[in-house]
Amino acid sequence: MERRFWKVLIALLITLVPVLVLTGCSLPFGDDDASSTEPVAVAEENAGGELGVMLDEPVPAPDFTLTAHDGEPLSLDDLQGKVVAIFFGYTGCPDICPMTLGYMAQATEALGDDAHEVEYLLVTVDPEQDDPERLAQYISRIDAPITALTGDRAELEPVWDDYDITVERRDREGGGYLVDHSAQVWIVDQSGDVVMFMPMGADGDDLTASLRWLLDREG
Amino acid sequence: MKRKRQNFLLVIAGIVLTLSLLTACASLERGVQADSDADTSSTLTIQDVWARSEDAGHNSAAYLQITNDADQDERLLGAESAIAVSTEIHDVVSRDNVMKMEEVDEISIPAGETVSLEPGGYHVMFFDLTEDLTVGEEIEFTLIFERAGEVTVTAEVREHTPGHGYGQSFSGQGGA
Numbered sequence: 280m281e282r283r284f285w286k287v288l289i290a291l292l293i294t295l296v297p298v299l300v301l302t303g304c305s306l307p308f309g310d311d312d313a314s315s316t317e318p319v320a321v322a323e324e325n326a327g328g329e330l331g332v333m334l335d336e337p338v339p340a341p342d343f344t345l346t347a348h349d350g351e352p353l354s355l356d357d358l359q360g361k362v363v364a365i366f367f368g369y370t371g372c373p374d375i376c377p378m379t380l381g382y383m384a385q386a387t388e389a390l391g392d393d394a395h396e397v398e399y400l401l402v403t404v405d406p407e408q409d410d411p412e413r414l415a416q417y418i419s420r421i422d423a424p425i426t427a428l429t430g431d432r433a434e435l436e437p438v439w440d441d442y443d444i445t446v447e448r449r450d451r452e453g454g455g456y457l458v459d460h461s462a463q464v465w466i467v468d469q470s471g472d473v474v475m476f477m478p479m480g481a482d483g484d485d486l487t488a489s490l491r492w493l494l495d496r497e498g
Numbered sequence: 499m500k501r502k503r504q505n506f507l508l509v510i511a512g513i514v515l516t517l518s519l520l521t522a523c524a525s526l527e528r529g530v531q532a533d534s535d536a537d538t539s540s541t542l543t544i545q546d547v548w549a550r551s552e553d554a555g556h557n558s559a560a561y562l563q564i565t566n567d568a569d570q571d572e573r574l575l576g577a578e579s580a581i582a583v584s585t586e587i588h589d590v591v592s593r594d595n596v597m598k599m600e601e602v603d604e605i606s607i608p609a610g611e612t613v614s615l616e617p618g619g620y621h622v623m624f625f626d627l628t629e630d631l632t633v634g635e636e637i638e639f640t641l642i643f644e645r646a647g648e649v650t651v652t653a654e655v656r657e658h659t660p661g662h663g664y665g666q667s668f669s670g671q672g673g674a
Contacts (some may be wrong), residue, residue, distance in 0.1 A: 373550060373559040373624070375590050378617040416553060422659060453584050455626060457629050461598040479592050497670045 296377045315492035328435040330481040331489030335482065337472035340465075341393040341441035345402065353426060355400075362397045362493050364477075364486070369458050370417040376401075377421070379464065384423040385483030386490055393494050394424075401427040404446045404460040406435050468493055474484035541567040541606075542646050547653040549624070551633045558582070558631055560622040560653050562637065565612040572645050574605040574613075579639035580632070582624035589620050599623065604644075631655045 313417055339413065340363075355363065359404060368376035390397065403409035406429055409417075410482045414427035414436040429435070439446050447459040463475040475494070476478065539575040553626060566572045579585040585599045605620055607613045615621050620637065631637060633655055640650045 350534070371557050372599070373557040374551065374588070374599060374617055374621050377550060381617075382632070420551060445594070447596065449598075451625070453625070455583075456597055459596050459598040461595055462592075463595070479595070 292386055303410045304324070315456060324423055325473065327436075330465065330485035331475040331492070333388065333475045334473060337468070337474045340467040341433075343438045345430040345438070346411060348409045348411045348418060348427040348429075353428060355467070358398050359471045360468075360469055362469060362490060363400060364397065364490070365400045365402060365442065365465040365467065366401045367404050367439065367446075367460055367462070369403050370409050370413050371405060375462055378419065379426060379462065380395065380421045380423065381437075382481075382483035382486045383425060384421050384492070387423040388486040388488040389483075390490060390494075393491075396494055397424075397490055399423055399425040401425055402438060403427070403429045403438065405448075405458050406430060406432045416436070466490070466493065504595065509662050518604055540645065542572065542649065543567060544641070544649065544651050547651050549622075549653040550632055550655045551631045551655050551657055552627060554627045554630050556627055558624040559588075559617075559629055560615065560624065560637075561615045562622075563614045563654070564607050564641075566607040566609055568645075570587055570645065572607045572643055574607065574641060575603070575644055576642040577622045577639055578642065578648075579624060579637075580627055581627060581637055581639070583626035584626065585639060586623045586625065587620065588623040590618055603649050633657050 291326070309419075316340075341356060342354060342356045343353055347353040355365075366376075366379055368379065370376075380399075380401065386397070387394045387399075401414070403414065405419075409429050411429060413428055418425045418427050425470075438444075442465055444461045446461075448456050449459055450456045462479055464486065465473055465480075466475045466477065467475045475489060477489065522525070545562065545563050545565075547562040550558045550559040564572075564574065577585045577587055587605060588599045589602045591598050591600055601623075602620070605613060605615075619665060622641075624639075635655050636652050638650055638652050638653060640648050642648055
């Protein structure tokens with residue numbers, strides 16, 4: 280009886296090894312859990328400003344309350360009446376995140392007097408590392424009115440889900456980790472509806488044009 | 499009883515084999531070692547080198563342009579620095595709309611062509627800075643090429659948002 284158990288185990292190992300090698304050495308677990316409660320149906324055509332992709336129908340932006348980089352709680356609902364751009368990133372991200380936040384600085388400058396009509400939110404995808412102090416340091420280098428938000432993982436996970444943000448923490452060989460994450464910027468209009476998003480590849484000019492279009496539309 | 503122990507050893511051997519294969523895969527991904535002999539016939543022009551300002555303990559990145567003026571192809575194989583716990587060549591790849599920064603084994607620079615490392619694409623990744631990178635100061639790091647060997651470059655430390663032209667050519671950087 281016990282011998283059979285060992286035989287089965289050995290057979291399993293023999294089959295598992297080639298599988299691991301064939302799949303490029305990544306374990307076949309931890310794939311996207313397909314729990315996309317996304318608030319979106321992506322429109323095919325681009326109705327609003329440049330590369331901003333309009334949703335088929337505006338979707339009420341799921342509200343959340345998180346801790347801002349100044350240590351105070353902030354709810355999305357507090358910002359109604361303004362256009363809100365929401366990006367998900369983390370302070371350990373040295374390339375794509377500061378680049379996207381740089382687009383927000385670019386838009387802030389380009390919008391001139393209307394810049395105060397727009398709020399920018401950075402929601403962390405790395406709650407273990409990104410406390411308010413670290414977030415404050417990170418965004419202090421960016422010349423835009425960005426509020427960085429953090430919380431417990433249990434507080435953040437529903438927010439990531441609501442905004443269809445995939446977050447995958449990936450350990451590095453040499454220690455430490457990186458966090459793979461969705462990088463679209465959601466745009467919420469003055470009445471609190473998600474109306475469009477900036478896809479990957481959209482730059483600061485695209486963001487500016489989309490925000491300008493929204494501000495003018497609402498008059 | 500003896501049989502049982504043999505089987506047990508086999509299982510251990512299987513586990514060791516699996517682990518060593520995984521490690522082998524991982525080290526294969528890390529790429530080839532550079533030839534220490536510099537090939538003087540290789541002519542590289544490296545310009546517009548800058549690094550993103552950031553505090554010690556954080557990660558940062560450097561960007562540059564490499565022009566291969568030689569008539570033979572060149573390959574960038576890695577990078578080293580004294581300012582971070584580890585220094586790697588990374589690319590930003592998008593898979594299923596998820597952004598990943600991944601280490602690349604090499605970046606090829608075909609004869610007569612220019613390859614840019616710029617925001618949103620290839621970059622030199624400084625993982626866990628051991629010192630502050632302050633705007634206006636200069637830092638050094640070393641690029642490791644297949645033919646040219648080790649080339650030390652000086653980067654100006656800049657702010658996160660250097661203004662116009664920033665991150666413009668987002669596409670065209672392909673995969674590794």
